[in-house]
Amino acid sequence: MKSSEKIGRFNTPAKKTSNGVKTLAIITAAGKGKRMGSVIKKPYLILDGKPLLAHAIMPFEQSKAINGVIIVTAKGDEGFCLKNIVKRFGFKKVLKVIRGGKQRQDSVMSGIMAAGNGWDMVVVHDGVRPFVAKEAIEKVVKSAAQYGAATLAVPVKDTIKQVSCGFVKKTLPRDELWAIQTPQAFGFHTLKKAHVLAKKQGFIGTDDSILVERHGCKVAVVTGS
Template identity: 35%
Template sequence: MKAFVLLASGEGRRTGFRKQFALLCGKPMFMHALEKALGLFDELILVLPPDAVESTPVPPGVKKVAGGKERQDSVYEALKVVNAELVVLHDAARPLTPRELFLRVTQLGPYDGLIAAARARDTIKEVENGRVVRTLDRSRVWHAQTPQAFKTEILLACHERARKEGFLATDDAALLERYGYEVGVLESSFWNFKVTYPEDLKVAELLLCGQPVSSARSNSGQPSSGGSSSGNSSR
């Protein structure tokens, strides 16, 4: 069995509103990924802000879960209701992810986890206090994305261990890396970008519908009111 978890509980600190509810082509952003996952998985779980769980309509068969303070907390809450042996995690803020990528990432092969990632295009610098420390080998640097697939039992164990240690990661693959598990890479592209800033929303609208988004507001019409301070805000 395979489960799909869509993380849509972020508070939109950088966009100024809950971007997962922003209308793209007439429907909330999170629905673009959710609809692509329909029919591909045995379990579908949508993680939402606690105050949006009851009011957010979803297709039949989709289970709604209240997210936590941080992205990692939200994933953990979802994992507690997953019954499948394999789980795929995806950011609601990646509405352009191709459907086939959800299928390909489930083929773990020899790995305990497999993540979508794009090769670095630009020269990457390590910087400290505004000063370049060194130039990284671009051929060895990848931009981690979602979807990310894992053996559920291993991912849950890593989450529980991290909670005991107070360790907070920016993605779930980092948890497996920390505890010695093998994570593979499935090459994706930069078209699978994450909507992080208002200008990203305009690009996504152009690519999905051929026209820019008319207003940078969430479908619920509610502005952001606090939330995660972590680097990855798609909870």
């Protein structure tokens, strides 16, 4: 099956139930943070008296756009996260804390598969990004509900050049370049389908939006900070 082949309808807006759109957040915290050289895993580093992961969960807990949260941790961290993050800080929307996979993409798929049925939308966020505003979450969810997929992003300020063999090959037009952030939001079945196909085809993406892009789904951009 070719990666460009469209399977089903990918840009399908979420269907509203009688209670509105039901939205799940998957927060990934399975990385080991090797680049930081710390013995403490990055999601659990303390910032202003709280672990980064607790800061990351808080706006999802507070947002009216989010109905439930699944946290995906590194293998063996499930109990620690449940006790020291979820219970300690009283996060009521957290439904499950589950084990992640080898790659970030595997962890997101684990969260999707653990979610069960009944979800209209899914929001994916990195658990080491502590400063997302709940208003940003709500804008991304609203945009994805309208267009099928959306991501938070900021315009690139630096000049970006394509380099090959140690020499500049091309200077890319800066006004068309955006640095992609999380959260990213999708129709639940849109992202689930894209992850299943990526796994089947052996494709590893650098974020979730690329998984739906490669099947013709347009991803709306919401300006972040």
